[in-house]
Amino acid sequence: MLINVPETVVADALRGMAAAHPDLAVDVEHRIVVRRDAPVADKVGLVSGGGSGHEPLHGGFVGPGMLDAACAGEVFTSPVPDQMARAAAAVDSGRGVLFVVKNYTGDVLNFDMAAELAEDEGVQVAKVLVDDDVAVDGSTHTTGRRGTGATLFVEKIAGAAAEEGAPLERVEAIARQVNESSRSFGVALDAPTTPAKGGPTFDLPPGELELGVGIHGEPGRERRGMMTSGEIADFAVDAVLEDLRPDGPVLALVNGMGATPLLELYGFAAEVHRVLGERGVAVARTLVGDYVTSLDMAGCSVTLCQADEELLRLWDAPVRTPGLRWGM
Amino acid sequence: MLINVPETVVADALRGMAAAHPDLAVDVEHRIVVRRDAPVADKVGLVSGGGSGHEPLHGGFVGPGMLDAACAGEVFTSPVPDQMARAAAAVDSGRGVLFVVKNYTGDVLNFDMAAELAEDEGVQVAKVLVDDDVAVDGSTHTTGRRGTGATLFVEKIAGAAAEEGAPLERVEAIARQVNESSRSFGVALDAPTTPAKGGPTFDLPPGELELGVGIHGEPGRERRGMMTSGEIADFAVDAVLEDLRPDGPVLALVNGMGATPLLELYGFAAEVHRVLGERGVAVARTLVGDYVTSLDMAGCSVTLCQADEELLRLWDAPVRTPGLRWGM
Structure with a gap:
């Protein structure tokens, strides 16, 4: 493996993203990648995240027309609620934030807790669950279908709607439509x-x-x-x-x-x-x-x-x- | 491996490129990928190619602002002069064609022969050799340094110059400058x-x-x-x-x-x-x-x-x- 030590793999990658992509603000300590121009005035914020190891998902999908922020967990491990709440606060323009959540037990629980934390801070939060993988219905990590490739479609298409100025309910409805389709x-x-x-x-x-x-x-x-x-x-x-x-x-x-x-x-x-x-x-x-x-x-x-x-x-x-x- | 049979790997990939990229004209029989709008009036044509197995190089770099055509050889094997001459004819607007050649013995010989064939057909051809790899000076496949990553820089930067309407001598000089740098x-x-x-x-x-x-x-x-x-x-x-x-x-x-x-x-x-x-x-x-x-x-x-x-x-x-x- 092309690594220093296993313990720093995620932080090292985030340092690399910071070096390579000046348009992104990378908080290496809290493991959050944010559009540098966030919060964008009058725009619904899109926040996603998940375990690392699926790159470019999610950090590589942060930027105009797609995500406002992404939270990186350890490899194959959900990020924690504090990261997601922090990301929501960083990108909220006052028009609310949509969490795009892949359907894995840890991610679902943590994004739920993050939504509560963010709402306590006055951020309006909606969530969409991505569960597109038809292979199995339930597994060690999941109740119901797993969230995989459709995440890209949800993030791109809902991201475009948000960029155009659609309100939170509309961005959420489009994200849900994409997942269901x-x-x-x-x-x-x-x-x-x-x-x-x-x-x-x-x-x-x-x-x-x-x-x-x-x-x-x-x-x-x-x-x-x-x-x-x-x-x-x-x-x-x-x-x-x-x-x-x-x-x-x-x-x-x-x-x-x-x-x-x-x-x-x-x-x-x-x-x-x-x-x-x-x-x-x-x-x-x-x-x-x-x-x-x-x-x-x-x-x-x-x-x-x-x-x-x-x-x-x-x-x-x-x-x-x-x-x-x-x-x- | 995710293949049908070894014999069809390159043709199968070209069929996939044709299916995925309607902006490209893919000649599966002759293994040439061409900008659909070629020849572009008053533009120098950029043609490259080489053995397959290095994707997205070269076929994935065909399009406005970069290559006009790419020739695919078998895996790790140079394409043949007929492909390159055919590509040159397909993209020449009358302002000439630059061949971007990675420094491997087979590629060098075949692009040389292709240049003669193309010139016999009235196409003005210039060539730039890419030899950026400092690891070894000469090897089983090469005299001098091998051509590797700098090919991307040459194709992008010379491609941009060609897109702006620079004449062949200028596009060639820029390509050479990029390689030497x-x-x-x-x-x-x-x-x-x-x-x-x-x-x-x-x-x-x-x-x-x-x-x-x-x-x-x-x-x-x-x-x-x-x-x-x-x-x-x-x-x-x-x-x-x-x-x-x-x-x-x-x-x-x-x-x-x-x-x-x-x-x-x-x-x-x-x-x-x-x-x-x-x-x-x-x-x-x-x-x-x-x-x-x-x-x-x-x-x-x-x-x-x-x-x-x-x-x-x-x-x-x-x-x-x-x-x-x-x-x-």
Whole structure:
């Protein structure tokens, strides 16, 4: 691993973000990344966060058109309520703050407590839970579906609405619509290595796949011997389409988990498009790359979001963050 | 690996690029990625290419403000002259074409032959050789220094000059200036896995580093037992600064080789900034991410480019490609 010591991995990364991105204000001590121009007058604030190890999610999505602040926890561990409340206070312009919360037990509890803390300080808070992963219903870390790739769609699209000046209820409603319109499925070809453990977080024999893996290496639906990229696309897309039956075009995120070469990920994107074509689903936009990762896990996930014209317009709206950037 | 069969990896990836990026015209048969609006009237054309496995380089750098076309070879294998000549013909507006060539024996020979073919067809061609890697002087694949991370700086900055309407001699001179002002050094923590071989391309015992590795896993200067991120930054930056003695601010590329988590890469970026600060080198811009990769190799590289005000202005100029995008 490219680290100093496991204990400083998150702080070291935040120092690097501060060095590389002068547009961001990085509070290394409290592990919060904030838009430098926050609070933006008359704008609803968007705050997210979660365990580290999923970069660029969430800190890499802070900037105009997306998040106002992100809180970084230890690797694969929720940040604490004080961070989230502090972030809310830093970005609130008086029009309220939306918390974007991935559905993991620790995150849900901590964001709930943070909302109470923030409201005690006079910040109006709404929350949206992201629970898009169709692989399992409940797991060691989760009640209900896990929150994975759809987080990017929620943060981008709700972020665009907030940037346009939409009120808190509207930003919350759009975030909820995006989550309800999105489903994901992930596949591991290898396990991630956490700094603390120094080795793989689970045992996946060479030549086997974990179908339905979570972004912390949580178990999925089943293990199989190696499949082709095309077979994996069939399996993943069909799993998503069992839950999401789009009657219009979709946004597609073809996401790398960390160690899958972009060359292979583009080949997988071709197969995802092939399957969607065969199932009669039109693709309006496709994003290919490592966006919601699991350290150095080899593997990929597919997230589809049924997007009406308004969601598509907000998706295309300008954004300027380290991880996503266009139109400005 | 996330592939169908090794034989179709490059074609599959190009199909994925075509599906994901409607702004690009992808000729899967001839393995050429071209700006859809090429040839752009009154603009010098920029053409690059090389072996696949380094994505987003080069195909992901095609678009307004950067390359007009990129030719994809097999994994770690030069494309052929016919591809390059075909690309030159597709992008030439009559103002000539610049070939950006990484210094590997196969690429150099093939781009030379392509230049002759293109000139026979009436296309004026200039060439710039990128040879920034200070690790070794000559190797199995190279005479002189290898071409690595500086390719991104050359393609972005010369691309911006071409987009502004600079004539061929000027675009070539800027490309040459960028290359001469840039030096790189790479480190492997693990070997890449090629589709054809299905296993690592070289043996690096766990816990050892290859200092000075090339982007095809070529040997570097020496092997050592594991070092901290800070120690690696000291070694890599000092190796670069032995060759490049900047008397002004630099552009810094802190590049992931493929499988290094972005969390770790940002921590490494912090250490690179620390070392540069200690050596009295000011950093004008920092780019952190997987840009010039070696499939799923774990590791990183540092590229520094001494940038005067004009280079900095061209670096900041708008660009819209799958791999780099800002300002438009």
